[in-house]
Amino acid sequence: MSKKRATMKDVAARAGVGFKTVSRVINEEAGVSEQTAAKVRTAASELNYRRDMTAGNLRRAAGRTDSIGLLVASVDNEFDAKLHRAVENAAQERRVSVFSSSTDEDADREHQRALTLLARRVDGLVLMPSSGDLAYLQHELDLGTPVIAVDRPPKGICIDTLMVDNESGARDALTHLIEHGHRRVAVLAHLATLVTSAQRIAGARAAWSAAGLPADSLQVVDGVSTDEDTARSLDALLDGADPPTAVFAARNEIAVGAVRALQRRAQQHEIALIGFDDFGHADLLDPAVTVVRQDPARLGELATQRLFARLEDRSLPVEQLTVKTRLVRRRSCGCEA
Incomplete structure (x- = not known):
């Protein structure tokens, strides 16, 4: 069963302060002492609270935002760009928007960008993992947010993974x-x-x-x-x-x-x-x-399909799928193609 996502009311109760005080700290507004702000931040960290950047927006009845997140190494890499387009195409078929960003193979940037996307309450996340530990995403998985790894296996979490051989x-x-x-x-x-x-x-x-x-x-x-x-x-x-x-x-x-x-x-x-x-x-x-x-387009398509399948049925077993490559012979290897 999915856990309940912490709210500002939960943070206020744990810190022993009022809701408005928590709101001021979360939104970095003035009027709160540093000692009280520290209590609020500690409570938020203990509860894995994350600011809801969609709080003022309407959502679907099922609690979804009709959006997914995508993290690739670099959108200017040809492989990543083709994968990106395939994810967009597969999402568009369901009238779902895609928020994307590049990690530059940097674990800290990946961490920050992933949390930013999740703060927008995307319905799920497709990511091309860097070499960093992704254990920080376990809380989101426990809350029922599907995360799919593509092109590389993840560290620190057990999730669906699609890779090339x-x-x-x-x-x-x-x-x-x-x-x-x-x-x-x-x-x-x-x-x-x-x-x-x-x-x-x-x-x-x-x-x-x-x-x-x-x-x-x-x-x-x-x-x-x-x-x-x-x-x-x-x-x-x-x-x-x-x-x-x-x-x-x-x-x-x-x-x-x-x-x-x-x-x-x-x-x-x-x-x-x-x-x-x-x-x-x-x-x-x-x-x-x-x-x-x-075939990056195939990887992107399969990853997005798997994400939507897991949104519909969170009890699906974790899958590891490998896509074959093909040697295309031209002349630079010595062949008379």
Whole structure:
């Protein structure tokens, strides 16, 4: 059974003050001593009270606001943007609005943005977890607010999760490069603290090990975020004593940076390249870029459908769903596509 959400009346009773005093503290108005304000804040924290930003608005009879929240890593990332649009489309079919924000892979920002959305009393939340602990959302789950994790598994809570098979996709990419005869390969990855990056690195290493190749001939560089990071990493690798003959860029933005870096060095036809996740105009480049294609739109659609299903039936068992990837062969890997 869902717990009851704490109100300002509950906070007032616990702090031993009047309702108006609590209102002034919550709304940061003057006229309350610091000692009394501290009592109110302590009581609010103990009750997990959160300001209701929709208190002055009308709601549906079922207590819903016809809105959901969406947190992605960055709305300017192509993968996140496609997922975002799919969530919007699925919500629109039910005449539900979507409030969204970016976490920038920052746990503190994620925490703050999630609580802001929940203060608006969204009916549910779809989020792409950062590496932070999400235990602070347990109170909302206990109150009956559904939370769905997409693209990455959550830490600290047990909720429905939809992910791509990152390890298998990376394994396919490295196996393909090995089949083309490459025995020195560089893997450029984002943050190894993120499960997606860790899984892709693991998949690459699994393929390398399965082929019986020496571990030190697979060079893994993580912490790559910007074009500058990618260029710096590739320059160091390619100018080294044993440069790689192929690169696996384990994120779409890293693949774009790798294309630019190889073009700058005039080595785009010498160094093989496979990227994880397709990106705009990848098929129009020279050479066209081979990619491990994900389906962010499908992830967004399934996540939103699951959220609405859980709104209708909160007793549904927790699900973990994995969506397969597909290796799209073009010419950057050495194929004559």
